[in-house]
Amino acid sequence: MAQKRFYDEDEAEQILKIAAKRMGNVGSVPRDQLLAAAAELGISAEDVQEAEIEYQKTKNELAERREFDLKMRRSFFNGLASYVLVNSGLLALDFFKDQRISWAYWPLIMWGIGIAFHAYGTFVKNSEDYEEEFDKWRMERMRLEQGYPEASRLLQEMSGRIDVRREKIAAIKELREQTGMQLKDAKDAVDEYLQQQA
Numbered sequence: 130m131a132q133k134r135f136y137d138e139d140e141a142e143q144i145l146k147i148a149a150k151r152m153g154n155v156g157s158v159p160r161d162q163l164l165a166a167a168a169e170l171g172i173s174a175e176d177v178q179e180a181e182i183e184y185q186k187t188k189n190e191l192a193e194r195r196e197f198d199l200k201m202r203r204s205f206f207n208g209l210a211s212y213v214l215v216n217s218g219l220l221a222l223d224f225f226k227d228q229r230i231s232w233a234y235w236p237l238i239m240w241g242i243g244i245a246f247h248a249y250g251t252f253v254k255n256s257e258d259y260e261e262e263f264d265k266w267r268m269e270r271m272r273l274e275q276g277y278p279e280a281s282r283l284l285q286e287m288s289g290r291i292d293v294r295r296e297k298i299a300a301i302k303e304l305r306e307q308t309g310m311q312l313k314d315a316k317d318a319v320d321e322y323l324q325q326q327a
Contacts (some may be wrong), residue, residue: 197263205251210243280318
């Protein structure tokens with residue numbers, strides 16, 4: 130009598146992936162095949178639907194984290210570039226004044242401490258500060274996305290009267306007057322609108 134084989138979840142997943150590649154189903158699996166495979170394994174359609182929702186939620190959060198990490202890295206490297214340029218100028222100014230460095234090391238040290246904290250917040254992802262910043266960014270993003278449809282409609286109407294790309298400041302001002310949006314939110318809405326129009 131043949132002995133029954135058992136595989137853990139990871140092994141089963143890898144075996145199914147290899148089998149799908151051999152069958153030529155490398156790119157995608159139709160949902161009905163997924164449901165049929167789940168039914169053969171004794172998994173209900175409702176459980177599959179809940180798993181799909183959970184998977185999509187996890188996938189969306191990972192995409193948001195990648196976008197947030199990119200924003201944080203850009204911010205850090207912009208700050209680092211400013212730090213290097215400004216402090217190089219201050220060191221040169223201090224040195225050429227009396228052939229020695231007498232005061233320029235103070236901004237170098239103090240701003241350097243700030244840069245170190247910024248680096249920590251940017252690259253150490255398991256800290257509480259990172260999670261707080263991510264949550265703030267996410268909430269702000271959700272708030273702006275809810276406000277953008279109205280702003281987009283108003284900007285579409287405005288584009289009939291003014292060239293939004295050339296008269297960006299006027300568009301931001303009018304958008305703020307009509308919606309009560311904050312300056313930054315109105316600017317972001319106009320930028321988003323112009324990106325969609327490009």
